[in-house]
Amino acid sequence: MAQLTQEQRQLIEKIGIYHEQQGFPPVTGRIMGLLYVSDRPHLSFEEIVESLNISKSATSNALQLLQQMRLIEYTTYSGDRKRYFGALLENWHEEVLNKMESILAFSKLLRQANELRGQLNPEMNERVLERIEFLEFLSREVPALMHKWLKERNQ
C-alpha cells in the first residue's frame, strides 16, 4: 500500500463507520475498510499501522478480534516473519447463518414470554406469536435463499 489517496481515506472512514454501527470499535472498522479498499488482498501488520496511523497495540488487539470473528485471516511466507492480513471475503455465508441463529434465539425468548404469560392475555400471545413465526420463517428461508444463490453461482 503505497500512500492512501484522499478518496481512499474517505471510503475507509465510511466503511469504518458502517462497522462501528454494527458494534465494532473504530480502529477495528477502519482496518476492515483498509482491507476492502487496498489494491492488494493482504497487508502486513506494519502497513496497517502506518496506513492508518494507529498504535501497534490497537492494531494487534483489533486484528485478534477480527480473526476471532472470522472476518479476516492472515497468510505467511516462509523466509518472511511477517503476517499478511486480508479480509475473509468468502465468509459472508457464515455471517448470514450466524445472524439467522441469533434471530432464532430471540424468537425462543419470545416463546418463553408467551409461556410465562400463559392464558392471562391470549390476544397479546397471538400478536407475539405472529412475530415469532415470522422470525422462524426468516431463519428458515434466508439460509435456503442463500443456498439457492450459491448453487446458481457455482454450477
Next chain:
Amino acid sequence: MAQLTQEQRQLIEKIGIYHEQQGFPPVTGRIMGLLYVSDRPHLSFEEIVESLNISKSATSNALQLLQQMRLIEYTTYSGDRKRYFGALLENWHEEVLNKMESILAFSKLLRQANELRGQLNPEMNERVLERIEFLEFLSREVPALMHKWLKERNQ
C-alpha cells in the same frame, strides 16, 4: 403489572441482553423485555420505573429512544394524564426493510472500493463483486420473501 416473578425478571434480563447486543443501552433493552413479558400490552411510565427499579430520567430517555426507533408506542385515555407504553409488535416488517437498506448501503461502499481499485487487481475486484452481488440479492429477495409471507397470512 403486579410484581414480577423471578422467572419474569430473568427473561427480561435475557431479552435485555439480546437488545444490548444489537446496540441498545441496558435500560432500553430491559424496557423492551418488560413490555414483551408483561401480561398487559401497555404499561404506564410509573409502572416501568417501579418494575425495573430505574430512575425516571433513564426511563424517559429510553422511552424517547425506543419511540424514535419505532419499537414502542404509547396510548392515552381521556381523563387520564398518564401515557401507556407498549411494544410496537406489528412493526417488524419495517425493521426488516431498514436492515436491508443498510445492507444495500454497505454494498454500495464495496462498489466504490472496486471503482477506486480500478484495474489494479481484477481478481480482488471479482471476489468483492461476488459479495456485493450477494448483498444486493439479499436486499431484493428478503423483502420479497416477507411480502409473500404477509400475503399468505392475510388472505
Next chain:
DNA sequence: TATTTGGTTCTCTAAATTATGAACTAAAGA
C-alpha cells in the same frame, strides 16, 4: 391560587470502552 401529578431536562458521577506508549517476548540474523 396553591398543590399534586406526570414526565422532561440538566448536571454530575461512575463505569466502561478505546486506544496509547512502554515494556516485554520469542524468533531470526549478525
Next chain:
DNA sequence: TCTTTAGTTCATAATTTAGAGAACCAAATA
C-alpha cells in the same frame, strides 16, 4: 552472544456512555 524484527501484553490516559438525582415545567386538581 548481541541485536534486530514482529508482534503481544500491560499500565494508564482519554473519551464516551449510561444512568442517578434534583430541578424544573405544564396540565390538572383542590
